[in-house]
Amino acid sequence: MTVGNLAGFGFVFGLMFAAVLCVILFKFANSNRKVMSDYDERQEAIRNRGYKYSFYTVMALEAVMIVLSVSEVTLPIATYLVHLGIILIGCLVLCIYCIWNDAYWGLNNNRKRYTAIIVIAIVLNIIPIITAITTGEISGEGFDSLPVMNIMVIVWMAIIGVAAIVKKLVKNESEEA
């Protein structure tokens, strides 16, 4: 088994572990102990539109990637990071659209528990970044090292956080009578 195969195996194992962890955490975070969030009809309609825009975004970016690939343009960043970036941008479109239209939080979501999960996710992403910085992995390999994925996820979470704060600040919803 080569080092590349071993890394791939480790990556798949990590993803499987993360999937199991997500199921457990979501069950803990939802007030009715369901893995999936419940949304009302308006939220479902908005989320459907969000998924549509997200789909269009990913399709457009992947089309750009095909054009770049056919044109033999080499990017200064590893291909797997570009694809991760495209996935994250797609998710970003969905999240921001839902946040902006009050369809992000489900009816059964316990926000405090979700916040705790987000904090855990941030810490789990920061640890490999700090390790990579101290070992000099990032500065040595540049945009071709695995911890760059963690940096991208942290930036992605920060953008969602900023969107949520901005939404809260500009909320011009009429106050209850």
Next chain:
Amino acid sequence: MKNLKLKAARAGKDLSQDQLAAACGVSRQTISSIEKGDYNPTINLCIAICKTLGKTLDELFWEED
């Protein structure tokens, strides 16, 4: 168009948007959107709201000319 009849009926029952939303199984923002006229609810939700507020569909959702 704002649904002032819904807002008035809710206030008449002394219910907050949160309370009405919980009774109908929707989010507070959804009730707010219906009152502001930003969202047209399905007939199922209209019926749930009417039952909670003790009103008919005509009384809450029929637009007078």
